[in-house]
Amino acid sequence: xxxxxxxxxxxxxxxxYRLRLVLVLLAAVISTAFMVLAPFLVGKVxxxxxxxxxxxxxxxxxILWLLAALVALYFVSQLFSFLQGFGMAKITADVMQTIRRxxxxxxxxxxxxxYDVHTHGDILSVITNDVDTINNTISQNLTxxxxxxTMAAGVMKASEKYYxxxxxxxxKLNGYVEEMYNGQTVVQTFHYQERAKKEFARLNDxxxxxxxxxxxxxxxxxxxxxxxxxxxPGVLRSRFLLLQEWQEALARQRQQEIVFSAFxxxxxxxxxxxxx
Amino acid sequence: MxxxxxxVKLKPKQISGLFLLVLFSAxxxxxxxxxxxQMISHGVAESKNSVIWMYAAIMAGITVLSCxxxxxxxxxASYISTDFAAQLRELVFSxxxxxxxxxxxxxxxxxxITRSTSDITNVQNFLTxxxxxxxxxxxxxxxxxxxxxxxxxxxxxxxxxAIPVLLITLTIIMIFASRYSIRLRKKLDQINxxxxxxxxxxxxxxxxxxxxxxSARFEEANGDYAMTAMAAGRITSLLMPVISVIFGxxxxxxxxxxxxxxxxxxxxxxxxxxxxxYISMVLTSVMMLSLVIMMFPTSYACAKRISxxxxxxxxxxxxxxxxxKRPAHATVEFRHVTFAxxxxxxxxxxxxxxxxxxxxxxxxxxxxxxxKSSILKLIPRLYDPMFGEVLIDGVNAKEYxxxxxxxxxxxxxxxxxLFSGDIAENLNFGKENGTEEDWKQAxxxxxxxxxxxxxxxxxxxxxxxxxxxxxxxxxxxMAIARAVMKKPEIYVFDDSFSALDMKTDxxxxxxxxxxxxxxxxxxxxxxxxxxxxxxxILVVDDGQIx
Ligand SMILES: Nc1ncnc2c1ncn2[C@@H]1O[C@H](COP(=O)(O)OP(=O)(O)OP(=O)(O)O)[C@@H](O)[C@H]1O
Ligand SMILES: [Mg+2]
Numbered sequence: 001x002x003x004x005x006x007x008x009x010x011x012x013x014x015x016x017y018r019l020r021l022v023l024v025l026l027a028a029v030i031s032t033a034f035m036v037l038a039p040f041l042v043g044k045v046x047x048x049x050x051x052x053x054x055x056x057x058x059x060x061x062x063i064l065w066l067l068a069a070l071v072a073l074y075f076v077s078q079l080f081s082f083l084q085g086f087g088m089a090k091i092t093a094d095v096m097q098t099i100r101r102x103x104x105x106x107x108x109x110x111x112x113x114x115y116d117v118h119t120h121g122d123i124l125s126v127i128t129n130d131v132d133t134i135n136n137t138i139s140q141n142l143t144x145x146x147x148x149x150t151m152a153a154g155v156m157k158a159s160e161k162y163y164x165x166x167x168x169x170x171x172k173l174n175g176y177v178e179e180m181y182n183g184q185t186v187v188q189t190f191h192y193q194e195r196a197k198k199e200f201a202r203l204n205d206x207x208x209x210x211x212x213x214x215x216x217x218x219x220x221x222x223x224x225x226x227x228x229x230x231x232x233p234g235v236l237r238s239r240f241l242l243l244q245e246w247q248e249a250l251a252r253q254r255q256q257e258i259v260f261s262a263f264x265x266x267x268x269x270x271x272x273x274x275x276x
Numbered sequence: 277m278x279x280x281x282x283x284v285k286l287k288p289k290q291i292s293g294l295f296l297l298v299l300f301s302a303x304x305x306x307x308x309x310x311x312x313x314q315m316i317s318h319g320v321a322e323s324k325n326s327v328i329w330m331y332a333a334i335m336a337g338i339t340v341l342s343c344x345x346x347x348x349x350x351x352x353a354s355y356i357s358t359d360f361a362a363q364l365r366e367l368v369f370s371x372x373x374x375x376x377x378x379x380x381x382x383x384x385x386x387x388x389i390t391r392s393t394s395d396i397t398n399v400q401n402f403l404t405x406x407x408x409x410x411x412x413x414x415x416x417x418x419x420x421x422x423x424x425x426x427x428x429x430x431x432x433x434x435x436x437x438a439i440p441v442l443l444i445t446l447t448i449i450m451i452f453a454s455r456y457s458i459r460l461r462k463k464l465d466q467i468n469x470x471x472x473x474x475x476x477x478x479x480x481x482x483x484x485x486x487x488x489x490x491s492a493r494f495e496e497a498n499g500d501y502a503m504t505a506m507a508a509g510r511i512t513s514l515l516m517p518v519i520s521v522i523f524g525x526x527x528x529x530x531x532x533x534x535x536x537x538x539x540x541x542x543x544x545x546x547x548x549x550x551x552x553x554y555i556s557m558v559l560t561s562v563m564m565l566s567l568v569i570m571m572f573p574t575s576y577a578c579a580k581r582i583s584x585x586x587x588x589x590x591x592x593x594x595x596x597x598x599x600x601k602r603p604a605h606a607t608v609e610f611r612h613v614t615f616a617x618x619x620x621x622x623x624x625x626x627x628x629x630x631x632x633x634x635x636x637x638x639x640x641x642x643x644x645x646x647x648k649s650s651i652l653k654l655i656p657r658l659y660d661p662m663f664g665e666v667l668i669d670g671v672n673a674k675e676y677x678x679x680x681x682x683x684x685x686x687x688x689x690x691x692x693x694l695f696s697g698d699i700a701e702n703l704n705f706g707k708e709n710g711t712e713e714d715w716k717q718a719x720x721x722x723x724x725x726x727x728x729x730x731x732x733x734x735x736x737x738x739x740x741x742x743x744x745x746x747x748x749x750x751x752x753x754m755a756i757a758r759a760v761m762k763k764p765e766i767y768v769f770d771d772s773f774s775a776l777d778m779k780t781d782x783x784x785x786x787x788x789x790x791x792x793x794x795x796x797x798x799x800x801x802x803x804x805x806x807x808x809x810x811x812x813i814l815v816v817d818d819g820q821i822x
Contacts (some may be wrong), residue, residue, distance in 0.1 A: 074524025078517035085513020
């Protein structure tokens with residue numbers, strides 16, 4: 001539900017970049033199409049070699065041409081792949097800027113009593129969550145949709161569900177840590193430590209189970225599907241997907257880290273500044 | 277690092293199981309090209325369909341098997357890494373729970389939160405990466421090299437050029453990317469700061485009608501960030517294409533060299549095809565491994581920060597004095613107490629002495645920042661004095677077990693921290709499994725019953741984090757009720773009546789007087805009316821009682 005809402009909003013933002021987006025998608029398609037041709041050329045080289053052995057002559061020229069074509073293929077395909085990333089970077093940055101501006105403006109427009117019932121943490125976490133989801137959707141899914149058409153949609157869905165659940169539990173756990181650390185004086189003087197540890201263990205366990213599920217579905221099923229779909233002609237392809245997986249993990253982590261640390265740091269700084 | 281691994285128990289069975297699976301997986305990956313070579317040499321070259329089908333079936337079998345193996349190994353790896361993270365989180369959290377106020381000050385709450393949350397997540401992600409890639413990649417690289425050298429002869433020398441080119445390119449791009457990511461992070465901090473400032477100051481901004489100016493300030497930082505983000509995105513989008521091209525050129529070179537050797541008869545077509553795959557495997561493994569290595573420094577820094585927490589012992593030691601042997605009850609005595617906060621140069625309290633006996637009220641007054649709260653913090657032993665002693669019921673506070681000491685002290689801190697949950701849960705801080713009866717009694721004494729009864733859900737009304745959905749006065753009364761739940765012998769109130777109106781203040785003190793019996797009360801107060809009925813008034817100035 002939430003994702004559909006966000007996706008709709010996202011489409012609204014992307015409207016302004018229709019032409020650019022079409023160009024980016026075109027670049028992606030061209031890049032993929034050229035890439036798909038590579039195994040054919042490699043096959044041609046071997047057939048030529050066989051033909052040469054059978055005929056007793058060596059077709060030097062054909063082979064050199066084929067190899068040159070192969071190199072050219074790679075260059076063209078990767079040039080378009082780069083253009084795609086290049087164009088996408090601009091769109092992503094622009095859309096994110098618009099979203100942040102809208103949030104800021106909205107903050108100045110909201111009725112004041114909204115601030116009575118929502119803590120700053122609440123407001124910030126709603127915002128960062130939404131912005132994060134949108135950012136992920138743009139920068140990963142959109143390009144992935146084009147380049148990995150074969151990826152089974154169901155798998156993505158399942159792992160996304162677990163991933164969302166895991167994020168939520170992580171948020172809860174971190175919130176609990178924050179609360180207990182900030183209230184350390186009360187926790188200690190009321191000898192609440194043991195009870196806090198118990199509650200923490202409960203949250204921690206739930207998180208463990210959920211992230212296990214998320215990791216096994218996302219991490220295990222996707223290599224399988226990709227391997228089955230792509231592997232037979234080119235080992236190369238699956239290696240790339242592994243790299244992609246790694247990149248995604250890195251991006252995810254960096255995002256988490258940035259959002260959290262900036263958030264805590266600001267909160268902290270503000271507290272000291274306002275003397276609360 | 278050592279610290280972490282000595283405390284977190286990893287299951288050796290899981291690790292050796294994973295190692296075996298990864299080994300199988302590497303062998304499987306290596307066998308595929310060899311069978312392909314055989315298929316080409318014995319099947320395609322001699323046009324024997326039955327042989328082709330046989331090899332195809334074998335290869336399909338290996339692929340299915342390697343899928344199963346990879347599924348299992350991801351599963352085991354995720355078990356290991358999630359288990360590791362869970363244990364580590366629990367260790368760190370428990371350790372921090374034991375920290376005294378001094379250690380909390382030393383690290384700072386915000387830093388401790390980061391260490392317990394995102395630092396651990398970071399280390400966990402690295403471990404996952406290490407288990408999934410760090411194990412497989414070296415095996416693949418080694419096996420690929422051996423296979424390629426054994427079957428391809430000269431062809432594998434392509435790697436002598438390809439590997440350095442790959443590594444240099446990776447390093448250059450990574451250097452640029454990380455430079456951008458540092459800048460990006462700084463700019464994001466800037467945006468967050470501006471945003472949070474606006475959020476916290478939203479009322480003031482409205483009152484002065486400064487929305488436009490604030491938005492303009494934000495937009496400037498916003499545009500700045502977008503520019504940097506775009507540049508960073510463009511640099512990173514260079515990574516994959518460049519690597520792909522290196523791979524492509526390498527493949528072409530292998531095929532070209534191979535064609536030459538096929539011509540001279542030194543090599544078969546099948547093993548040429550196999551070799552181009554071995555070589556790309558070696559390259560991939562080298563690349564993956566170097567990426568893991570590049571991530572190591574950040575994760576190592578996180579691990580070190582976590583170890584620092586685990587290595588820190590609470591500076592306050594538990595005593596063992598049995599509660600039954602206390603010579604007195606409900607008395608607090610300060611004997612020539614001098615106290616400085618850890619790492620502060622000047623003592624905050626100098627030679628403070630006083631006694632508060634059962635049934636007595638001791639009031640402490642004095643200007644702001646003179647050390648009133650600091651006196652109170654020594655009673656539940658949040659800190660220890662530098663010189664002199666704090667005697668509780670006639671025994672030095674250090675002699676008690678911390679749990680015992682705090683069980684008969686009802687401390688209401690100056691900053692009333694409430695926790696998210698409901699009213700009842702907050703009251704139960706004072707008494708685990710308190711009943712409705714207990715809540716009502718405590719709330720009545722603290723004059724909190726009237727506002728709790730007005731809430732729709734009564735005692736199960738939700739409390740927001742920090743108690744922000746309650747008024748300042750309501751929060752104070754909640755904090756008092758929470759302490760009353762304990763039925764302590766020693767009440768310690770730090771400016772706990774300041775947010776109450778005169779009438780409630782008087783009523784509350786009246787209720788306390790009636791209900792506490794022989795307990796002793798030590799309170800910091802601002803209003804003269806609050807301390808009128810005190811048995812003793814201490815005036816604190818510059819850390820001394822005058
Ligand atoms: N955790 C701490 N670490 C270092 N210094 C501290 C700490 N807490 C308080 N201080 C310092 O100790 C001094 C006395 O603080 P204290 O809180 O005891 O004052 P106070 O009399 O209670 O003031 P107020 O009336 O404003 O509550 C202040 O100068 C303060 O800066
Ligand atoms: Mg004070």
